[in-house]
Amino acid sequence: MGSIQPQLPTASRACVVFASMLIAACAGNGEGLNANGQPLAPGGGGSLPPLSADFDSIQANIFTPICSVCHVGGSAPEGLRLDAADSFNLLVSVPSTEVPSLLRVKPGDPVNSYIIQKLEGHAAVGAQMPDGCPSTQPCLTASTIAFIAQWITNGAPPSAAAATVHAAVPLAITSIVPDGVEPVSSSPPQIMIAFNHDLDVTQIDSRSMHIEKLNPGASPVVSEIVPARVTVSSANPAALMVWPSVPLLSGHYRLVINLGSSSQFSDIAGQSVSVGTPDERGESVISTFDVEVLP
Amino acid sequence: MIQRLTVAALVLAVVALLRTTPAEAEPYLAVMTGYKCNVCHVNPTGGGLRNEFGVTYAKVLLPENTVDNALDSWTGKITDRLQVGGDLRTDWTRDTQPNSPSQQAFALEQFRVYANLTLIPDRLGIYVDEQIAPNGSQNEEAYVRYGSTSDGFYVKGGQFYLPFGWRLQDQTAFVQEVSGINMTTPDKGVELGWEHSSWSAQFDVTNGVANTSGSGYEITTQAVYTKPIWRVGIAGSSTQSNAGDRRIGGLFAGLRTGPVAWLAQGEVVRDESLPGGVTELAGLVEADWRVLKGHNLKLTAEYEDPDRIVRNNQQTRYSFVYEYTPLPGLQLRAGYRHYFGIPQNNSQNQQLILMELHGYF
Numbered sequence: 001m002g003s004i005q006p007q008l009p010t011a012s013r014a015c016v017v018f019a020s021m022l023i024a025a026c027a028g029n030g031e032g033l034n035a036n037g038q039p040l041a042p043g044g045g046g047s048l049p050p051l052s053a054d055f056d057s058i059q060a061n062i063f064t065p066i067c068s069v070c071h072v073g074g075s076a077p078e079g080l081r082l083d084a085a086d087s088f089n090l091l092v093s094v095p096s097t098e099v100p101s102l103l104r105v106k107p108g109d110p111v112n113s114y115i116i117q118k119l120e121g122h123a124a125v126g127a128q129m130p131d132g133c134p135s136t137q138p139c140l141t142a143s144t145i146a147f148i149a150q151w152i153t154n155g156a157p158p159s160a161a162a163a164t165v166h167a168a169v170p171l172a173i174t175s176i177v178p179d180g181v182e183p184v185s186s187s188p189p190q191i192m193i194a195f196n197h198d199l200d201v202t203q204i205d206s207r208s209m210h211i212e213k214l215n216p217g218a219s220p221v222v223s224e225i226v227p228a229r230v231t232v233s234s235a236n237p238a239a240l241m242v243w244p245s246v247p248l249l250s251g252h253y254r255l256v257i258n259l260g261s262s263s264q265f266s267d268i269a270g271q272s273v274s275v276g277t278p279d280e281r282g283e284s285v286i287s288t289f290d291v292e293v294l295p
Numbered sequence: 296m297i298q299r300l301t302v303a304a305l306v307l308a309v310v311a312l313l314r315t316t317p318a319e320a321e322p323y324l325a326v327m328t329g330y331k332c333n334v335c336h337v338n339p340t341g342g343g344l345r346n347e348f349g350v351t352y353a354k355v356l357l358p359e360n361t362v363d364n365a366l367d368s369w370t371g372k373i374t375d376r377l378q379v380g381g382d383l384r385t386d387w388t389r390d391t392q393p394n395s396p397s398q399q400a401f402a403l404e405q406f407r408v409y410a411n412l413t414l415i416p417d418r419l420g421i422y423v424d425e426q427i428a429p430n431g432s433q434n435e436e437a438y439v440r441y442g443s444t445s446d447g448f449y450v451k452g453g454q455f456y457l458p459f460g461w462r463l464q465d466q467t468a469f470v471q472e473v474s475g476i477n478m479t480t481p482d483k484g485v486e487l488g489w490e491h492s493s494w495s496a497q498f499d500v501t502n503g504v505a506n507t508s509g510s511g512y513e514i515t516t517q518a519v520y521t522k523p524i525w526r527v528g529i530a531g532s533s534t535q536s537n538a539g540d541r542r543i544g545g546l547f548a549g550l551r552t553g554p555v556a557w558l559a560q561g562e563v564v565r566d567e568s569l570p571g572g573v574t575e576l577a578g579l580v581e582a583d584w585r586v587l588k589g590h591n592l593k594l595t596a597e598y599e600d601p602d603r604i605v606r607n608n609q610q611t612r613y614s615f616v617y618e619y620t621p622l623p624g625l626q627l628r629a630g631y632r633h634y635f636g637i638p639q640n641n642s643q644n645q646q647l648i649l650m651e652l653h654g655y656f
Contacts, residue, residue: 026609026611026635027609027610027611027635027636027637027643028606028607028608028609028610028636028637029607029637029638030607030608030636030637030638030639030640031606031607032606032607033605033607033608033637033639034639037601037602037605037608037636037637037640037643038605039605053640053641108395108396150641150642153392153395153641153642154394154395154641155394155395
């Protein structure tokens with residue numbers, strides 16, 4: 001190259017110099033910016049963080065203000081609660097109830113994530129979300145959906161706060177859905193038990209729980225036992241899912257650990273916690289809830 | 296040799312049926328030859344249907360080999376008054392982003408056909424550019440043109456691409472995306488054009504590509520001065536909209552030094568439709584080295600500042616693309632592209648490997 005350059009005409013040298021100047025122009029180092037290239041809010045207090053491809057931002061800017069208007073509490077459509085406490089655990093690697101072959105969020109694969117299909121309006125079942133868009137409320141813009149898609153492409157990591165829970169904090173349950181506070185209006189596709197640490201999945205028995213339907217009355221009388229399957233997704237080892245083998249009809253239910261199975265759960269650091277309270281037979285009851293299936 | 300190439304072309308043609316790409320212009324050819332856009336294209340602002348000279352150039356002067364009995368008499372003319380053409384591009388890309396598994400895919404980028412009907416020679420014509428695939432038929436350009444596109448004034452009305460800087464083949468180039476004026480964003484309106492000697496100029500009044508308010512409009516203007524080994528152009532655009540006005544200014548130039556054609560473009564955008572108003576910058580330098588007949592090495596360096604008042608957010612992009620045109624009507628492209636952006640945004644730091652097959656007539 002060095003032997004060729006002196007032979008280049010002046011114009012050519014000028015072009016090389018100009019091109020070199022552009023090549024030398026460096027990309028920004030991103031200091032003080034969020035993933036969207038916008039300045040970080042000073043102090044982080046007050047106003048919403050700018051929308052970016054991380055879960056906290058998506059929760060604050062989209063799920064909480066828009067989606068959880070409907071997707072909240074016992075009447076959350078498809079059992080999908082999108083409030084800040086539950087949305088991550090009910091989205092990531094959880095099968096859609098409308099199209100069970102698709103995960104609501106498939107980490108790394110936005111195209112095959114049901115949430116993207118629902119937001120873009122080409123899901124195989126049901127209407128585009130947010131419900132009623134574009135007639136009664138605006139649909140999410142393509143650029144907004146792109147942030148969710150990018151978060152999924154990035155592997156759908158949890159919120160920064162969840163990711164930084166110190167190991168010294170005792171292992172504990174942070175959320176159970178259904179929670180027994182209010183009845184659910186349709187058969188819950190799964191019961192979700194969320195912990196503050198990633199669980200040691202090798203300690204979990206997939207057949208260790210069942211669901212009991214109780215007759216009304218002062219003392220609980222079990223009228224039906226519904227087998228259930230326990231799973232923990234590798235994409236979200238902090239949430240334990242319990243899948244009833246049949247849809248739950250209206251009634252009062254409780255989730256119970258089988259007699260003889262351990263009621264202790266351990267995290268990957270070896271911490272253990274006992275869950276549930278003993279019932280009349282000594283089995284551990286994790287939660288109770290009511291199902292009031294609407295006609 | 297020709298037989299081997301013919302077999303390869305047939306194999307590639309079969310592959311092309313599975314996947315293809317768009318019909319954008321290649322302005323480096325204009326710089327390399329010193330021609331104005333209207334020398335090779337029906338559309339005086341370039342791109343789309345090639346005229347008789349353009350077809351002949353693409354058959355004889357562009358490819359490495361000419362082939363006997365291969366469309367010898369083809370000039371695109373079905374009759375004296377009707378000329379057709381088309382471009383089909385299919386590609387394979389492998390996209391790698393930090394912290395994510397690589398994704399690769401074949402894609403039919405574009406299959407477009409063009410038609411030009413001359414109602415009154417050198418005065419009145421109808422031009423259509425229709426994208427056939429993917430995703431069904433979609434009209435890109437459809438306009439009536441009155442006047443001379445070779446020397447003098449002309450007017451066209453309908454839907455067409457706006458004139459703004461280099462009409463690059465890569466629609467994802469920063470200068471194409473920042474201006475928002477490219478070959479994916481035709482607009483409806485009228486264009487007054489002037490072609491004379493070394494000059495080309497256009498003045499367009501259109502709806503505004505992204506103007507959905509129904510009360511705005513966009514004015515776009517461009518002037519280019521062309522000499523055999525260099526050219527320079529200036530372009531501007533102003534969109535009036537209830538959502539916020541948008542103004543763009545750009546300079547572009549081309550220069551040939553021996554076997555290398557240089558293209559450069561810089562532009563500044565002031566967009567009041569974004570919160571607080573945003574000023575954006577974008578720049579491009581491209582070098583096309585015609586290594587041998589039918590072989591072109593394209594090196595591109597690009598720069599974008601998406602918001603002048605925000606620091607540390609600039610992006611750059613570098614591309615290395617080899618274009619091989621073995622036969623009339625067939626071009627193969629392979630390349631590597633690396634994006635550099637802020638480290639917290641994976642998509643701004645992606646690497647792209649691409650292979651493309653381009654069939655045209």
